[in-house]
Amino acid sequence: MIEEKLESLGIKLPNPPTPAGSYVPAVKTSNLLFISGQIPMEDGKMIFTGKVSDDNLETAQKSARMCAINILAQIKKELGNLDKVSKIVRLSGFVNSVPEFSQQPKVINPASDLFFEIFGEKGKHSRIAVGVASLPLDAMTEIDAIIEFSG
Structure with missing residues (x-):
C-alpha cells in the first residue's frame, strides 16, 4: 500500500546510502527503528552541498526531501516493507546554514510533509530543526529518524 503511494507520487526509492563513518545506518530495538x-x-554522490541562506532556501528544501527519501530507503532495507511502519515518531533536522539564517524549520518542512503525505496520521511526528556550522561532506542538510514498527 505504501509502495503504491510512493509510485503515485513519482518516488522510486534508491539503494540506501552507505555510512560515511564508523556507524550502522539503522538500529532496531523492541519495536523502534x-x-x-x-x-x-x-x-x-552528494547532490546538495554548501551553506543555506535566504538565497537558496528552495534548493535546501529539495535537499531535505532527498534526505527523507533516503530515510525511507533505509526503513525499507531494515523492515523489508514500509507497511510495517506504525508511526514516524521523530525527525531531527540539521541545516548547514550561514549564521544569520533563521528559517531552518522551513528547510526541513518538505521532509515532514513527505512523511505526512505518505503515512497520513502515522506520519505525524515530533521534530527539531536546527542550524549548524557544518555537516559531513559539506551536505546542506542531514536528517535522522525514530520509527515505530510492527510485525
Whole structure:
C-alpha cells in the first residue's frame, strides 16, 4: 500500500546510502527503528552541498526531501516493507546554514510533509530543526529518524 503511494507520487526509492563513518545506518530495538542521519546522496554522490541562506532556501528544501527519501530507503532495507511502519515518531533536522539564517524549520518542512503525505496520521511526528556550522561532506542538510514498527 505504501509502495503504491510512493509510485503515485513519482518516488522510486534508491539503494540506501552507505555510512560515511564508523556507524550502522539503522538500529532496531523492541519495536523502534533508529535511522542514522541521512544526507542528500544519490547513487553515491552528494547532490546538495554548501551553506543555506535566504538565497537558496528552495534548493535546501529539495535537499531535505532527498534526505527523507533516503530515510525511507533505509526503513525499507531494515523492515523489508514500509507497511510495517506504525508511526514516524521523530525527525531531527540539521541545516548547514550561514549564521544569520533563521528559517531552518522551513528547510526541513518538505521532509515532514513527505512523511505526512505518505503515512497520513502515522506520519505525524515530533521534530527539531536546527542550524549548524557544518555537516559531513559539506551536505546542506542531514536528517535522522525514530520509527515505530510492527510485525
